[in-house]
Amino acid sequence: MAQPSSQQSIPLTSLPLQQLSQLQSRMSSELEHLSNSYQRLRAAQIRFKDCIRSIQDGVENKTAETPLLIPLTPSLYIPARPSTLSSPVTVLVDIGTGFYVEKTTGEARKFYDKKIEDLTKNLSQIEDVVRQKTDTLRSVEDVMRRKVVEGQQQGGQGGGAGGGGGVK
DSSP: OOOOOOOOOOOOGGGHHHHHHHHHHHHHHHHHHHHHHHHHOOOOOOOOHHOOOOIIIIITOTTOOOOOEEEEEETTTEEEEEEESSSEEEEEEETTTEEEEEEEHHHHHHHHHHHHHHHHHHHHHHHHHHHHHHHHHHHHHHHHHHHHHHHHHHHHHHTTOOSSSSSS
């Protein structure tokens, strides 16, 4: 007994130029969406790496007397109130949707390492899908080019085959 297929393959050459154009447009849109998603995930991964670096450089192995500065911009800081680190052992971690959990610096690093690992897997999957869709889009564009050239050649042959019956 044959298994029903959720996707059927249709040869691209059997599609009319209009459908190929619609397919090209849809695939370009999907590729743009995937690229935007990839960029957002990559930015999140970089932020999580920055969190780990901040824990390592700003909290771990520091004392309660360590002065604190609050970044207003990437290059502008102001002194914090209180002006010293209250706990060099624990930090508040944003776990999403506005919820914060107090964790030790080690737990926080593990949390962010896991997030980075998950994002790396997702990014790899998106890269594979983008690669496949890009290849398919190239195939669609190649078939479209061939059909346009064939149409032009047929149009040129049809006009010249009349044998002098044109308008003077």
